[in-house]
Amino acid sequence: MIRKINRIFQNYMREKRLKIGKWLWDKKKNKEQIKEGSFIENNSIKSILFLRYDGKIGDMVINTLMFREIKKRYPDIKIGVVAREGNAQIIKNNPNVDKIYIYKKNRKEILELSKEIAVEKYDLLIDFSEMLRVNQMMLINRCCARFNMGLNRENWELFDISYNFPIGSFHITKLYEKVLNTLGIKNANLEYDLYFNKNxxxxxxxxxxxxxxxxxxxxxxxxxxxxxxxxxxxxxxxxxxxxxxxxxxxxxxxxxxxxxxxxxxxxxxxxxxxxxxxxxxxxxxxxxxxxxxxxxxxxxxxxxxxxxxxxxxxxxxxxxxxxxxxxxxxxxxxxxxxxxxxxxxxxxxxxxxxxxxxxxxxxxxxxx
Known part of the structure; x- marks a missing residue:
C-alpha cells in the first residue's frame, strides 16, 4: 500500500515538475525562418548534434545508419553526439562521428556541457526523446542550435521542426528514415555500422x-x-x-x-x-x-x-x-x-x- 501511494505521489510530482520545466525552458531566441526544399542545403546546415542521452545501446547502434547516410551525402558536415559513458562506446571508433560529448545526470555538469556545446554553434540539434525531462529541456535550450528538431514537438516553442511516428505498425529504422527524408536525404541504406580498434x-x-x-x-x-x-x-x-x-x-x-x-x-x-x-x-x-x-x-x-x-x-x-x-x-x-x-x-x-x-x-x- 505504501509503495502504491508513493508511486501515485511521484507520478503527480513528475507531472508538476515537467510543467514547470516547460514553462522555464520552452522558449527560443532568434528563431529563423526555415527555407523550403532540401533542408540541409537550403538552410546552410554545416553541423548536426544528435542527442542520445538516454544511454540505450540498441538505439545508438541503429543511429549509426543516420551518421553514415548524412556523411555519404554531405561529407563535410560536422556530426556531434551527446551520449552516456555506456552507449558512447558504440560510436567511439565511428569515422562518421566527429565529436562525442558525455552526458551526466548532475545538473551542474549538464550546465557545463551546454556551455561547451553552445560555443560550437551547431546548426541543427536532433532529439529522439518521447518525453523530455526538465534537465533535457534545459540542455536543449542552452545548446543554442540554430534549429531544434524533436519527436511530436508541434506545440513547443523550443523546437523548430517536429517529426512524428510513421502511421501503422513499423520497424524503428523507418522512423530514422523519415527523419533523413525530412533533412532531404532519400533512398537511405538502413543497415547499421560498428567499428573496432586494435585494443x-x-x-x-x-x-x-x-x-x-x-x-x-x-x-x-x-x-x-x-x-x-x-x-x-x-x-x-x-x-x-x-x-x-x-x-x-x-x-x-x-x-x-x-x-x-x-x-x-x-x-x-x-x-x-x-x-x-x-x-x-x-x-x-x-x-x-x-x-x-x-x-x-x-x-x-x-x-x-x-x-x-x-x-x-x-x-x-x-x-x-x-x-x-x-x-x-x-x-x-x-x-x-x-x-x-x-x-x-x-x-x-x-x-x-x-x-x-x-x-x-x-x-x-x-x-x-
Missing part, C-alpha cells in the same frame, strides 16, 4: 585463438528488466540444445554483476561453456561479430547482431498489452538470418510484467 580486439582474439574449428555461440540471457531475463532452467535447456551437436562452444555474456551467477552454470559444462570477462560493450560486439550464432532476449544485443547479419535467435514477449505486441515488430531484428521466438504470457494480469520464460524450447531446437 577492442585483443581480448576476444586471444579467447578464440584455439577455437578455430569450433562453432561459436553467444548466449545472452540477461536484459535491462528482470522480467526479460532467461531463468536458470531455460538457460540450461538452451545450452543443452546447442550442445546436442559436437564441435560447439558457448560464451555466456553479461555484465560483471552477473559473473557469479554465470559461473555457477559454466561449471556444469566444463570446456563447453565459458564466461568471457569483457570490459565493455564494444568488446562484446566484437565477440558477436566473430560468432556463428547469437541467442538473446535483449534488443541491444539483437541490434549488434543485426549490424553483422549474424544468425540470431531473438526471444520476445507477447501478451495482451499493446506495448509488447508492438515491440516485437518495432524492435525486430529485421533481416533474413534472424528468427524471433515468442514467449506467450496471455494470462498476465493488467499492470504486471509478462514473463520472458514462457517460450517453447522446441522452437529454439528447430532453429539450432
Amino acid at each position: 577492442d580486439k585483443i581480448k576476444v582474439d586471444k579467447l578464440l585463438e584455439d577455437l578455430k574449428n569450433k562453432e561459436i555461440f553467444v548466449l545472452n540471457p540477461f536484459a535491462a528488466s528482470k522480467h526479460r531475463e532467461i531463468n536458470r532452467e531455460n538457460i540450461k535447456k538452451i545450452i543443452e540444445s546447442i550442445l546436442e551437436k559436437e564441435n560447439r562452444i558457448i560464451f555466456i555474456i553479461g555484465e560483471k554483476s552477473k559473473k557469479n551467477e554465470v559461473l555457477e552454470i559454466v561449471k556444469l559444462y566444463p570446456k563447453k561453456v565459458c564466461y568471457p570477462e569483457l570490459d565493455n560493450i564494444i568488446e562484446t560486439a566484437y565477440l558477436i561479430s566473430k560468432s556463428d550464432c547469437v541467442i538473446t532476449p535483449d534488443t541491444s544485443i539483437v541490434h549488434i547482431a543485426a549490424a553483422f547479419k549474424k544468425k540470431l535467435i531473438a526471444i520476445y514477449r507477447v501478451d495482451n498489452s499493446d506495448e509488447n505486441n508492438v515491440n516485437k515488430e518495432l524492435w525486430a531484428p529485421n533481416y533474413k538470418d534472424a528468427t524471433q521466438v515468442f514467449s506467450l504470457d496471455l494470462e498476465v494480469k493488467k499492470g504486471e510484467e509478462p514473463d520472458i520464460n514462457k517460450f517453447d524450447i522446441e522452437e529454439i531446437k528447430k532453429v539450432l
Whole structure:
C-alpha cells in the first residue's frame, strides 16, 4: 500500500515538475525562418548534434545508419553526439562521428556541457526523446542550435521542426528514415555500422585463438528488466540444445554483476561453456561479430547482431498489452538470418510484467 501511494505521489510530482520545466525552458531566441526544399542545403546546415542521452545501446547502434547516410551525402558536415559513458562506446571508433560529448545526470555538469556545446554553434540539434525531462529541456535550450528538431514537438516553442511516428505498425529504422527524408536525404541504406580498434580486439582474439574449428555461440540471457531475463532452467535447456551437436562452444555474456551467477552454470559444462570477462560493450560486439550464432532476449544485443547479419535467435514477449505486441515488430531484428521466438504470457494480469520464460524450447531446437 505504501509503495502504491508513493508511486501515485511521484507520478503527480513528475507531472508538476515537467510543467514547470516547460514553462522555464520552452522558449527560443532568434528563431529563423526555415527555407523550403532540401533542408540541409537550403538552410546552410554545416553541423548536426544528435542527442542520445538516454544511454540505450540498441538505439545508438541503429543511429549509426543516420551518421553514415548524412556523411555519404554531405561529407563535410560536422556530426556531434551527446551520449552516456555506456552507449558512447558504440560510436567511439565511428569515422562518421566527429565529436562525442558525455552526458551526466548532475545538473551542474549538464550546465557545463551546454556551455561547451553552445560555443560550437551547431546548426541543427536532433532529439529522439518521447518525453523530455526538465534537465533535457534545459540542455536543449542552452545548446543554442540554430534549429531544434524533436519527436511530436508541434506545440513547443523550443523546437523548430517536429517529426512524428510513421502511421501503422513499423520497424524503428523507418522512423530514422523519415527523419533523413525530412533533412532531404532519400533512398537511405538502413543497415547499421560498428567499428573496432586494435585494443577492442585483443581480448576476444586471444579467447578464440584455439577455437578455430569450433562453432561459436553467444548466449545472452540477461536484459535491462528482470522480467526479460532467461531463468536458470531455460538457460540450461538452451545450452543443452546447442550442445546436442559436437564441435560447439558457448560464451555466456553479461555484465560483471552477473559473473557469479554465470559461473555457477559454466561449471556444469566444463570446456563447453565459458564466461568471457569483457570490459565493455564494444568488446562484446566484437565477440558477436566473430560468432556463428547469437541467442538473446535483449534488443541491444539483437541490434549488434543485426549490424553483422549474424544468425540470431531473438526471444520476445507477447501478451495482451499493446506495448509488447508492438515491440516485437518495432524492435525486430529485421533481416533474413534472424528468427524471433515468442514467449506467450496471455494470462498476465493488467499492470504486471509478462514473463520472458514462457517460450517453447522446441522452437529454439528447430532453429539450432
